[in-house]
Amino acid sequence: MLLGTLMKLPSLLETLAAILPADGLKTTPEAMRPYECDGLSMYRALPKCVALPETEDELVAVLKACHAARVPVVTRGAGTGLSGGAMPDPEAVLLSTARLMRIIEIDADACLARVQPGVRNLAISEAAAAHGLYYAPDPSSQIACTIGGNVAENSGGVHCLKYGLTVHNVRAVRVALIDGSVVTLGCEGLDAPGYDLLALMTGSEGLLGVVTEVTVKLTPKPRLAQVALASFPTVEAAGAAVGRIIAAGIVPAGLEMMDRIATRAVEDFVHAGYDCEAAAILLCESDGTPEEVADEMARVEAVLREAGASDVRLSTSEAERLRYWSGRKNAFPATGRISPDYYCMDGTIPRKELPRVLKAIEAMSEKYGLRCANVFHAGDGNLHPLIMFDANRPGELERAEAFGAEILELCVEVGGTITGEHGVGIEKINQMCVQFSPKELTRMHEIKRAFDEHGLLNPGKAVPTLHRCAEHGRMRVSQGKPMPFAELERF
């Protein structure tokens, strides 16, 4: 008994060493340092060890060993998550899918690709490009983030309104459960009998199983894309224009909004050509056959003008289209340039509440004495308020945190949600208590148990325990600390 306890740690490490290739197990602090945090960089910890399997068999063997030893496992893709989902636990093995990066198959006629979980989002589109196809969900981290991480977070991008989130673009997953059994959920066709376990797995933040293979739907590349850039004298008018576009029966490929604080920050940074006098700008993209785009763009332009746009410009070339987008895509780093620190929130609200919520945010900005830039996926009502503060000034961090919490709670109050695409992780675990009743949270814990009886997969994330419904903070990007993936565009 005593001997067994004493032997526990070394024997698990030995077992893992025997399972994994020579350099597939990291145990020293130096070797584990790169894994100490994800995109939410202020939460850091070193794991017990880092396991880097190269095959599904090795991955399954790692899970079996951890299960037998009752040692928890935190799965990690590329570590670009913004909610601390892949943050290590000192007691847990960090299981990286980075070496499972093979594109197994592309079936251009069936419009699907079968890939390993560590394949990068963009790599799928690159491999499919030869067939005139691409993988539609396009988080701005797409050159780095993995498809396994996308499935775990149900990630989105700027084209969600028309093309859907990850959940709409994944046909099937192979999942290794904590006991080492491997199941297939979904089907290469369009449905499988029984409960929709594929949907349950999508967005489950590494709590239910480890995704070992993903079959994604590929989308035919539209023959043309064009974007309209519109200026508005008030934020309310821009918000109302969004509703009018939808009311006109148009589902744009992308519909994004930025307020003046954001456009000014961006213009200084990338010179996208935005109107910095406008209170807000809208970007509205149309794609499809050239005939469809011409038809839709004419209608979009008419609606924007009717809705009170003071200026509407249509991109006249691919280069111009990309320049218009570059401002939006650089909104985060641009904000980083005008403020020492900022918090990025991710609440989603019914679109009609946009004016009210934006007004309230403005009032909060005054109340907390902190600036806030608004950049968001207007089409989906997914807000990314960027609260600016300086952590070196006493009290500002706390004020920024309180500001963020108030925004999220307002999102819930108006019928929305605390997270549209970045996930709960450890970051928004408190706000889960605002959004769900104890009974609902209990059901989530029960579901977790149905997959993972001993609570070994990513413990402490995504679903708060009832008695610990108040901890942790929110996303903070600090100038002082190295910001992971600083080179990437941010949404």
Place this chain on the structure above:
Amino acid sequence: MTAYLDRLETIQSTIKAAAARGRRCQIVGGGSKPWLAHASAAGSTEAEVLATKALSGVVEYEPTELVIVVRGGTPVGEIERVMREAGQMLAFEPPTADGRATIGGTLASAASGPRRAYAGAVRDFVLGIELIDGKGDRLRFGGKVMKNVAGFDLSRLVCGSAGTLGVITEVALKCLPLPKATETRVYELDAAAALRAMNRWYAEADPISATTWVDGRLYVRFAGAEPAVRAARERRGGELLADADRWWADWREQRHPFFALPEQLMRMSCRATVESLEGFNQAIEWGGALRWLHAATEEDRARVRYWTHRAKGYATRWHAPFVETLNELSPEVRALTARLKAQFDPYGVFPAVVSS
């Protein structure tokens, strides 16, 4: 409103009483998919009927939000009527069963129609639900916004649960605008050529909203902006189908003569490019991902199953009891299903998911 809440409370108390006495409940919507109900009632002598019909009506609908919130017993046909007036649709085109099919039953049976391959399934349009589970608790999951990743996605999980997890009392759905133009073209082709056409045309970005191959003819419904549909017609030729709306309605509702003997049909879900199995009277839809085969004998059904399993698909007897369809799943997935079911329905109030 209070009358509605009373109805919910009655359902809750009925479930709680059944749980206390070890009795069964049977959820019935419009009764349009009796095989599901029938199947689930098998093995339970006198199940208490929980009718959702009275839980009907649109709770909230703002077309500019692209969201409609309806009560679980609302007929699909009625939802579509309301949406059509606003120029919108349920893009997954579920069967309406002459007005009988309810939205709750549509989720429970994961029923999607001809547009499924091109727009998505019912689960793809579900944003949130309210459910009364086997403990009689009213729970809400998801929401009424387009993007929501807070907590496990239980609102989609119940799609395909066939009344075994609880009573769906409210559903929020994403709406889409009706296409501006629609036109169906017909092509005389054999199965292999039809499969190739379905797959290639879609991959080449034609604006397609439905495909069906039956009786040696391929029906392709083009939909979208008027000029896009015109361009597709010029590119693909074919013969114009007059009265196309009726044709697709018949197909969607399975009134087409092909579906005359539903008990003899096998439903095969597989990768769109899987070769068609020779020697069967069959129809192909959803761009090749859904096949219907007449298989009257056990031997025929075994052949279909064998072929489908080799292709990594699922073959189920159409109108088979829910538990029978679950037999297609691996033992591990069946075990997961049973464990999930036990969390929602610990007293076994609703129909079982393992055959006794």
